[in-house]
């Protein structure tokens with residue numbers, strides 16, 4: 001294969017993960033110019049390019065070395081890994097990215113009810129994820145027949161081609177619309193950054209590491225809020241306990257009010273109105289919750 005000195009990331013061309021993935025890379029400071037056929041994006045500035053493909057193709061492209069990294073659902077990555085002779089080798093989930101959250105679940109016709117895995121013994125289950133379903137069935141000691149369907153899995157029970165399904169669920173609206181009920185969760189999924197276990201030991205590896213560092217900063221910032229408030233010193237313990245992630249706050253004295261301090265704290269996660277009201281009851285006032293734009297430890 002031709003050697004390459006630019007890092008290449010595979011991502012979904014058009015689908016649920018496209019926009020959030022593009023936004024995430026932009027937040028990492030990467031800028032791209034799209035090719036005319038819209039299959040490739042050339043990186044401007046950093047030596048990082050994008051390949052825009054069907055999400056199902058992403059793990060294979062990384063495994064074959066066509067791309068170095070990929071942004072893909074954990075469901076697709078795990079299914080690919082299970083299709084390989086050595087599922088534990090080759091590809092790895094390098095980071096979880098916090099969008100595209102859904103779960104792969106087994107669902108049964110609403111009128112059937114569900115009283116545990118044994119109910120699925122001897123039944124036919126339709127899915128696009130035979131590897132993940134097969135693993136779940138084995139680990140629960142269930143002998144069911146797996147019927148592979150590439151799409152529209154949810155209509156299989158009505159068509160009589162299966163007794164149950166195993167498909168992605170988010171709001172549950174698709175299940176309700178098809179008179180199905182969620183019976184068991186096979187895996188919780190979200191978009192992940194996938195890569196080979198061994199990053200290339202050259203310039204591309206260095207760029208990948210730089211990208212991972214920026215990504216960590218972006219993810220941490222996205223999930224962080226800076227809170228500023230004023231409080232009586234004797235209420236500090238109570239107020240700190242109410243801060244998400246219980247950070248160690250920085251304290252500043254208030255001129256002319258020795259019993260008061262200004263508290264500054266970096267919180268993990270958003271701060272709800274309810275938490276602010278609880279802090280106010282504990283003695284806090286003049287509370288400000290600020291988003292964080294960039295962070296570098």
Ligand SMILES: Nc1ncnc2c1ncn2[C@@H]1O[C@H](COP(=O)(O)OP(=O)(O)OP(=O)(O)O)[C@@H](O)[C@H]1O
Pocket residue numbers: 012013014015016017053054055056072073074075076100101102168169170171189190191
């Ligand atoms: N309802 C949902 N809510 C949230 N995330 C979802 C939902 N359905 C799927 N996902 C996640 O988003 C990924 C992409 O879903 P999408 O429906 O865009 O894929 P697709 O139809 O297979 O697209 P492609 O044309 O690229 O093959 C899924 O693999 C899954 O990780």
Ligand SMILES: O=P(O)(O)OC[C@H]1O[C@H](OP(=O)(O)OP(=O)(O)O)[C@H](O)[C@@H]1O
Pocket residue numbers: 151152154167168169170171172173174175
């Ligand atoms: O629980 P819900 O919020 O209803 O989401 C679940 C549905 O979302 C996905 O399909 P999508 O809408 O992407 O259609 P597709 O299968 O045709 O891609 C998935 O395959 C489920 O059918």
Ligand SMILES: [Mg+2]
Pocket residue numbers: 054055056
């Ligand atoms: Mg797909």
